[in-house]
Amino acid sequence: MADESLIKIDKPEEEVDDAYSNDDLFKISSWGADLSFRELIARYDDNELIKPELQRHYVWDRVEASRFIDSVLLGLPVPSIFLAKTSEEKLLIIDGYQRIMTVRDFVKGVFSDDNTQFVLSNSKRINERWRGKSFAQLSEEEKRKIRNTTIHAIIFMQQHPAKGDTSMYQVFERINTSGRSLLPQEIRNCVYQGPLNTLLFELNENKKWRAMWGDENRDSRMRDLELILRFFALSDDYILKSDDAPYNISLKKYLNEYMGEHNVPSEIDGMREKFKRTIDFVYANFGETAYHNISPSDSTKYILNLSSTVFDAVMIASWKVVLEGFPARSPQEYQKLKMEVLRDESYQKILSQETMRSANIRRRVNDMFAALRG
Structure with a gap:
C-alpha cells in the first residue's frame, strides 16, 4: 500500500470539514x-x-x-x-x-x-x-x-426511507470502533456495495490515472477512489445544468446519495467509457501535472500537491471537449490554455473559496472548458 503521506491533496477547508446533519427522518x-x-x-x-x-x-x-x-x-x-x-x-x-x-x-x-x-x-x-x-x-x-x-x-x-442507504452510512460513521477514524470513501465502500463500487476499484487501476495520481499503488485511505467518484458526481447534469441543484452542496452527503442512486448495472458500461476517454485525453495533453495548481510565487510552475478543485475543472472540461469533438490541439497548446485560466485571480478565488456553491462548480468547469475549446 502507498504511504498516505506520499500523496498530498489540496482541499478547501469546507471540503475537509464537511460535516452534515441529515434532515431525513429514518x-x-x-x-x-x-x-x-x-x-x-x-x-x-x-x-x-x-x-x-x-x-x-x-x-x-x-x-x-x-x-x-x-x-x-x-x-x-x-x-x-x-x-x-x-x-x-x-x-x-x-x-x-x-x-x-x-x-x-x-x-x-x-x-x-x-x-x-x-x-x-x-x-x-x-x-x-x-x-x-x-x-x-x-x-x-x-x-x-x-x-x-x-x-x-x-x-x-x-x-x-425504503430507497437508499443514507442511514446506514451515518450509523457506520458513528459506531465504528476501529483503531482509526474512517474517511468518507472508506465508509461508502462499506455501505454502498454493488457494481459502481466495484467499478471504482477497476478504474483505479488505470495506469494513466495512477501516473497522474502520482503513485502506482492505490491509496490506503481510498482518496484516489473518491476523486473518481467525484468526477462522475460533479459532472452530472444535476450539478452542471439543473435548476434544482441547491445553492450549496454538502460534498460528503452528495457523494453518498450519488453512489447510492447510481449503484446499478445499467449505468456501469457508460461510466467506464466516460472515465477511460477522459483519462486518455487528459493524460495525452496535460501529463502528470494535470490536476496541479500553479505556484502563487511563480505562475510558470505547478505546486507539488494535487488540487481537488483543479481536478474538477480539468476532468469535467476535458470530458466536454471529448464529447463535443472539437478540433485537436497540441499538448503544448492545451497546457498553455490551462495556465492562462489558472493565472486569472478571480478564477483562483473559485478554486479556494465557496467551492461547493453550485454556481462556482459550474464556473470553474465552464471557464476551463471555454478556454480549452478556444
Whole structure:
C-alpha cells in the first residue's frame, strides 16, 4: 500500500470539514442476537455475511490475533459486533471484522495477514497451554469451545426511507470502533456495495490515472477512489445544468446519495467509457501535472500537491471537449490554455473559496472548458 503521506491533496477547508446533519427522518429497527463463531464462519463462507469490499484489510498482527484466541479459550467476554441487514437478506459487517476473521482464520489454519499457517504466538502474553499451537493441535474440547463461543450481535435495518442507504452510512460513521477514524470513501465502500463500487476499484487501476495520481499503488485511505467518484458526481447534469441543484452542496452527503442512486448495472458500461476517454485525453495533453495548481510565487510552475478543485475543472472540461469533438490541439497548446485560466485571480478565488456553491462548480468547469475549446 502507498504511504498516505506520499500523496498530498489540496482541499478547501469546507471540503475537509464537511460535516452534515441529515434532515431525513429514518425509521430503523434494531435487535440483538447471540451468534456462535460456528454460525458466523458458515455464514461468511456462504456469502451471507459480507465484509466491506477491499476496505477492511486485516490489521491485527499475530500477537494481537493470538491474544484474542487466547481470550476465547479462557472464556472471557467477547465485545459485541454490529451488523446491518441488507435488502438481499444478507448481513453486512459494520463493526467486528477483525474479531470474526481472526477466529475464522484460526479455525481454517491460515493467517490472513501473510497467508502463512496460523499458529498461536509464543509470546508470554499467551497462556502457555496454547503457545505455538494451531487449531488442529488443540483438544476436541478446546476446538468446540472456540466454535461454540457466542458473540452478541446488534443487527439493524433501515425501514424508511425504503430507497437508499443514507442511514446506514451515518450509523457506520458513528459506531465504528476501529483503531482509526474512517474517511468518507472508506465508509461508502462499506455501505454502498454493488457494481459502481466495484467499478471504482477497476478504474483505479488505470495506469494513466495512477501516473497522474502520482503513485502506482492505490491509496490506503481510498482518496484516489473518491476523486473518481467525484468526477462522475460533479459532472452530472444535476450539478452542471439543473435548476434544482441547491445553492450549496454538502460534498460528503452528495457523494453518498450519488453512489447510492447510481449503484446499478445499467449505468456501469457508460461510466467506464466516460472515465477511460477522459483519462486518455487528459493524460495525452496535460501529463502528470494535470490536476496541479500553479505556484502563487511563480505562475510558470505547478505546486507539488494535487488540487481537488483543479481536478474538477480539468476532468469535467476535458470530458466536454471529448464529447463535443472539437478540433485537436497540441499538448503544448492545451497546457498553455490551462495556465492562462489558472493565472486569472478571480478564477483562483473559485478554486479556494465557496467551492461547493453550485454556481462556482459550474464556473470553474465552464471557464476551463471555454478556454480549452478556444
